[in-house]
Amino acid sequence: MSLLSKIEGGGVTTASGFKAAGVKCGLKNNSYDLALLYSDKKACAAGVFTRNKFRAAPVILSEGRIQNSIQAVVINSGNANACTGQRGLSDAEEMARYAGSLLQVDAENVLIASTGVIGCYLPMDKIKKGIAKAVANLSSEGGKNAAHAIMTTDTVHKETAYRGTANGKHFVIGGMAKGSGMICPDMATMPCFLTTDVSIERNLLQETLGKAVERTFNMITVDGDTSTNDMVLVLANGSNNSVKVQSRDSDELNIFYEALLKCCRDLAVQIVADGEGATKLIHLIVRGAADFYSGKAIARSILNSLLVKTAFFGEDANWGRIIMAAGNAGVDFSPEKVDVFLGDLQVAANGSGLVFDEARAKKILEKKEISVVIDLNMGSEEVEAWGCDLSYDYVRINGSYRS
Amino acid sequence: MSLLSKIEGGGVTTASGFKAAGVKCGLKNNSYDLALLYSDKKACAAGVFTRNKFRAAPVILSEGRIQNSIQAVVINSGNANACTGQRGLSDAEEMARYAGSLLQVDAENVLIASTGVIGCYLPMDKIKKGIAKAVANLSSEGGKNAAHAIMTTDTVHKETAYRGTANGKHFVIGGMAKGSGMICPDMATMPCFLTTDVSIERNLLQETLGKAVERTFNMITVDGDTSTNDMVLVLANGSNNSVKVQSRDSDELNIFYEALLKCCRDLAVQIVADGEGATKLIHLIVRGAADFYSGKAIARSILNSLLVKTAFFGEDANWGRIIMAAGNAGVDFSPEKVDVFLGDLQVAANGSGLVFDEARAKKILEKKEISVVIDLNMGSEEVEAWGCDLSYDYVRINGSYRS
Numbered sequence: 001m002s003l004l005s006k007i008e009g010g011g012v013t014t015a016s017g018f019k020a021a022g023v024k025c026g027l028k029n030n031s032y033d034l035a036l037l038y039s040d041k042k043a044c045a046a047g048v049f050t051r052n053k054f055r056a057a058p059v060i061l062s063e064g065r066i067q068n069s070i071q072a073v074v075i076n077s078g079n080a081n082a083c084t085g086q087r088g089l090s091d092a093e094e095m096a097r098y099a100g101s102l103l104q105v106d107a108e109n110v111l112i113a114s115t116g117v118i119g120c121y122l123p124m125d126k127i128k129k130g131i132a133k134a135v136a137n138l139s140s141e142g143g144k145n146a147a148h149a150i151m152t153t154d155t156v157h158k159e160t161a162y163r164g165t166a167n168g169k170h171f172v173i174g175g176m177a178k179g180s181g182m183i184c185p186d187m188a189t190m191p192c193f194l195t196t197d198v199s200i201e202r203n204l205l206q207e208t209l210g211k212a213v214e215r216t217f218n219m220i221t222v223d224g225d226t227s228t229n230d231m232v233l234v235l236a237n238g239s240n241n242s243v244k245v246q247s248r249d250s251d252e253l254n255i256f257y258e259a260l261l262k263c264c265r266d267l268a269v270q271i272v273a274d275g276e277g278a279t280k281l282i283h284l285i286v287r288g289a290a291d292f293y294s295g296k297a298i299a300r301s302i303l304n305s306l307l308v309k310t311a312f313f314g315e316d317a318n319w320g321r322i323i324m325a326a327g328n329a330g331v332d333f334s335p336e337k338v339d340v341f342l343g344d345l346q347v348a349a350n351g352s353g354l355v356f357d358e359a360r361a362k363k364i365l366e367k368k369e370i371s372v373v374i375d376l377n378m379g380s381e382e383v384e385a386w387g388c389d390l391s392y393d394y395v396r397i398n399g400s401y402r403s
Numbered sequence: 404m405s406l407l408s409k410i411e412g413g414g415v416t417t418a419s420g421f422k423a424a425g426v427k428c429g430l431k432n433n434s435y436d437l438a439l440l441y442s443d444k445k446a447c448a449a450g451v452f453t454r455n456k457f458r459a460a461p462v463i464l465s466e467g468r469i470q471n472s473i474q475a476v477v478i479n480s481g482n483a484n485a486c487t488g489q490r491g492l493s494d495a496e497e498m499a500r501y502a503g504s505l506l507q508v509d510a511e512n513v514l515i516a517s518t519g520v521i522g523c524y525l526p527m528d529k530i531k532k533g534i535a536k537a538v539a540n541l542s543s544e545g546g547k548n549a550a551h552a553i554m555t556t557d558t559v560h561k562e563t564a565y566r567g568t569a570n571g572k573h574f575v576i577g578g579m580a581k582g583s584g585m586i587c588p589d590m591a592t593m594p595c596f597l598t599t600d601v602s603i604e605r606n607l608l609q610e611t612l613g614k615a616v617e618r619t620f621n622m623i624t625v626d627g628d629t630s631t632n633d634m635v636l637v638l639a640n641g642s643n644n645s646v647k648v649q650s651r652d653s654d655e656l657n658i659f660y661e662a663l664l665k666c667c668r669d670l671a672v673q674i675v676a677d678g679e680g681a682t683k684l685i686h687l688i689v690r691g692a693a694d695f696y697s698g699k700a701i702a703r704s705i706l707n708s709l710l711v712k713t714a715f716f717g718e719d720a721n722w723g724r725i726i727m728a729a730g731n732a733g734v735d736f737s738p739e740k741v742d743v744f745l746g747d748l749q750v751a752a753n754g755s756g757l758v759f760d761e762a763r764a765k766k767i768l769e770k771k772e773i774s775v776v777i778d779l780n781m782g783s784e785e786v787e788a789w790g791c792d793l794s795y796d797y798v799r800i801n802g803s804y805r806s
Contacts, residue, residue: 052727053729053731053736054729054730054738054754055738080723082723083738083754084756085754085755117723118723118724118726119723119751119755119756306709306793311801313798313802314801319522320485320520320521326456327455327457328456333456350488351488352486352488353486353522390798392795392798392799394709395716395795395797396795397713398717399713
């Protein structure tokens with residue numbers, strides 16, 4: 001019997017004791033644009049925040065409060081509240097204070113996230129009306145509306161949830177994420193919110209989240225840009241007599257980590273598949289790397305290369321560009337040892353091209369999901385990463401986002 | 404009186420004692436595709452070569468011979484002779500040997516460069532016929548044809564030349580370059596060939612070239628990719644009783660460096676202006692940087708950002724993306740000190756947005772050349788860099804390059 005199973009249709013309110021709402025408050029044109037996430041009891045929280053030098057006001061606020069017990073998270077889309085100086089910080093604080101007052105929760109126990117256009121002040125009257133509406137609409141079925149309310153250029157909402165078992169007890173973890181642009185594998189590169197009913201100590205939760213993010217959200221790229229607003233938050237509220245994760249080497253931690261990893265991976269792949277203008281999901285495996293970080297650097301260089309991305313869009317078996325991009329990663333390896341595969345078709349061996357069946361290559365490249373393997377034959381590390389192609393639509397979407 | 408003047412229509416054969424030819428040998432579809440550059444006497448040579456881990460055969464060959472006196476350079480387009488293993492190296496050697504035999508020059512005094520598709524073997528029969536034809540066509544008016552023969556996706560050929568005076572003597576320096584894709588500011592990111600009639604010692608020539616490349620070719624980007632085949636070569640043949648550059652602190656070296664810098668800058672800007680699919684040239688100045696390398700890192704991050712590039716294509720004054728990209732450069736600075744200008748219009752001050760005249764911004768962004776200034780207010784270093792926008796045409800050109 002498997003100890004982990006996916007919950008179809010699950011999301012951020014699937015774990016016990018969590019409610020959410022998504023409402024329209026007028027930040028975007030008649031779309032859901034404000035989400036509220038609420039835990040019946042105070043939850044232990046952990047977070048990973050953008051490493052961009054410019055940190056939006058909500059990132060500064062939430063990182064400063066992440067050590068507190070958390071009971072609510074307010075998230076708006078349409079406006080990033082970034083590069084808004086002191087006024088932006090006051091606005092983020094006011095959002096927490098106002099939500100707290102309606103929920104009868106101290107402002108110190110409320111986190112804030114924003115995503116959207118950089119450099120405009122929040123229309124606080126709309127935001128406050130939205131918060132009031134969201135408080136009134138909180139429900140344990142509100143996960144889907146919340147997932148819709150955090151979208152910007154996304155074409156689909158992103159949710160996932162898993163059920164796990166440890167020592168005869170059950171637990172649930174679920175989440176929602178946003179993102180299809182400013183996505184780059186150097187950090188938590190999009191807002192993502194996870195909830196679980198396990199009971200776990202904060203440092204252990206933070207450490208486990210960091211590990212899972214490094215292998216999932218940090219391994220995806222749409223456009224190589226790390227946003228000013230990214231964060232991954234997880235709330236663990238210990239509801240419903242769920243699993244207690246108490247120590248570092250326990251079975252409980254192992255299974256919780258597996259579940260967290262699956263949720264993060266699910267959401268990360270959903271983000272890339274919905275990458276701005278993307279027509280193809282590229283699943284890249286860097287095999288035979290000397291270590292994780294050199295494999296990651298090569299994966300990033302390949303998946304961020306415009307020439308690689310446009311070749312996939314054009315369904316062109318131009319593996320030379322994959323080789324070229326690997327060579328630009330600033331990693332030490334031996335070019336004459338490198339093998340490259342598109343799907344199960346080997347196209348280069350020992351750093352040189354093979355004569356291959358172009359028709360078979362074309363068939364592989366016509367698919368929506370393409371697996372690419374580059375084997376450095378330098379060591380035993382295998383690194384997975386995900387990217388997408390670069391299409392005309394990417395240019396259209398981003399040539400006119402603000403206006 | 405200025406000591407430097409531009410020679411209109413000048414190029415790689417403007418300096419005394421240089422001849423060139425450009426011919427069609429069938430590597431590309433009825434276009435010039437093989438160039439030969441020849442010096443009447445053996446010339447002192449210096450070169451800067453790609454740092455991509457995968458180095459094409461001609462790069463390996465030419466870097467190995469750069470300390471020799473050089474009398475000829477053979478350059479083909481349409482095929483990069485990269486990722487072609489031992490056979491590729493033998494082919495490059497054979498090109499030098501064959502050209503040398505026809506020119507009565509030792510193969511050790513011949514350099515080779517190739518640009519085009521990665522991973523295909525050279526059709527040596529065509530190449531040899533092309534070399535023979537080029538030898539027969541060598542002329543001191545051959546610079547323009549040679550500049551055409553090194554083009555791939557370029558829409559215009561790139562040439563420049565300057566005349567200088569030092570200590571009452573005159574000298575000329577000129578050159579040609581290729582490139583509109585795989586252009587990134589981490590190295591000599593395209594093939595470029597310069598010729599001069601000055602007399603100069605090799606180490607001094609190498610050092611001067613390195614300095615000039617760092618401020619010019621290394622400060623441009625089209626797509627963030629460094630090719631497997633890039634090189635900048637300069638040949639100095641001491642013809643025509645030209646200027647002798649003998650020591651490090653001499654007026655002769657200063658004026659020669661200025662001329663070399665101008666040639667490199669001219670060609671570099673021509674490359675970016677002809678960037679694949681580019682509709683706009685972006686001239687970025689990073690002001691107030693702590694030092695050159697932090698300014699360069701920020702310039703590169705901004706000019707390589709797809710979100711910045713598409714915003715310029717869309718003529719959208721989305722300065723938040725410029726700030727975001729600067730914040731991703733991995734450089735230490737204070738976000739709250741940063742000012743941003745589009746043309747002469749300030750759009751952000753102290754890291755926060757200003758209310759600005761959108762109509763005036765639109766006017767600035769409609770131009771073909773756009774100047775952008777980001778002032779970090781951290782130090783006194785000012786760094787110039789050049790990039791271009793990302794258009795539908797970039798995707799079209801690169802979605803179907805190989806096929």
